Amino acid sequence: MPSAKIAPSVLSSDFSQLAAECKRMVEDGADWLHMDVMDGHFVPNITIGAPIVKSLRKHVDTFLDCHLMVTDPDKWVEDFAKAGASMYTFHIEAAGKDSRALIDKIHKLGMRAGVAVKPKTPIDTVFPLADVMDMCLVMTVEPGFGGQKFMGECIEKVKVLREKFPDLDIEVDGGLGLDNIDIAANAGANVIVAGTSIFGSPDPADTISKLRASVGTAQEKFQK
Numbered sequence: 147m148p149s150a151k152i153a154p155s156v157l158s159s160d161f162s163q164l165a166a167e168c169k170r171m172v173e174d175g176a177d178w179l180h181m182d183v184m185d186g187h188f189v190p191n192i193t194i195g196a197p198i199v200k201s202l203r204k205h206v207d208t209f210l211d212c213h214l215m216v217t218d219p220d221k222w223v224e225d226f227a228k229a230g231a232s233m234y235t236f237h238i239e240a241a242g243k244d245s246r247a248l249i250d251k252i253h254k255l256g257m258r259a260g261v262a263v264k265p266k267t268p269i270d271t272v273f274p275l276a277d278v279m280d281m282c283l284v285m286t287v288e289p290g291f292g293g294q295k296f297m298g299e300c301i302e303k304v305k306v307l308r309e310k311f312p313d314l315d316i317e318v319d320g321g322l323g324l325d326n327i328d329i330a331a332n333a334g335a336n337v338i339v340a341g342t343s344i345f346g347s348p349d350p351a352d353t354i355s356k357l358r359a360s361v362g363t364a365q366e367k368f369q370k
């Protein structure tokens with residue numbers, strides 16, 4: 147199974163201090179930085195775009211895990227590649243039948259390719275992409291906002307994915323923290339996005355370390 151990665155969602159950071167906030171997370175043990183890109187159309191919120199990723203890239207060399215919550219994911223691939231994004235994760239609901247070609251384009255531009263599914267989207271929609279995608283992102287809230295309640299019913303999708311694809315990076319995102327990490331980790335998730343629970347913690351380094359330990363403990367059980 148791929149290694150545990152903890153990815154603080156910078157949506158919960160103080161955007162006026164973005165570089166400092168990201169450096170703080172890296173010092174506190176973050177493996178990846180999760181960047182929520184929203185276009186106000188695919189989701190009812192507007193956040194950041196490629197120019198912000200480009201600016202941030204000058205300050206951190208950490209893996210930038212970009213989650214594109216946009217209606218036209220094909221349109222932004224070059225911009226994010228040039229900006230220094232490491233992972234370009236698009237929604238299967240937005241790309242549909244063009245997903246395979248989109249993954250090819252993302253790879254040709256030097257990024258890893260992730261495919262995200264909203265809570266109501268069946269997980270078998272991503273199965274045909276398993277030979278080309280680098281990661282599947284299982285949303286555990288409706289995309290659009292940080293600070294929402296974890297939807298436990300989405301975790302069955304993680305179990306199904308892990309059983310079928312033991313070597314795939316499986317990311318979970320939305321409402322995750324120390325109170326429910328074991329549910330996601332025991333299902334087989336290895337990439338954990340957390341905004342509110344890390345940025346809102348009095349001790350983010352301790353929270354990151356505990357989240358990673360929970361994934362590690364679950365992975366030991368898988369390997370037995």
Ligand SMILES: O=C(CO)[C@@H](O)[C@H](O)COP(=O)(O)O
Nearest residue numbers: 289290291292293321341342
């Ligand atoms: O993609 C999203 C929301 O659409 C997430 O990345 C959230 O920003 C995670 O924040 P918390 O639920 O952990 O506060």
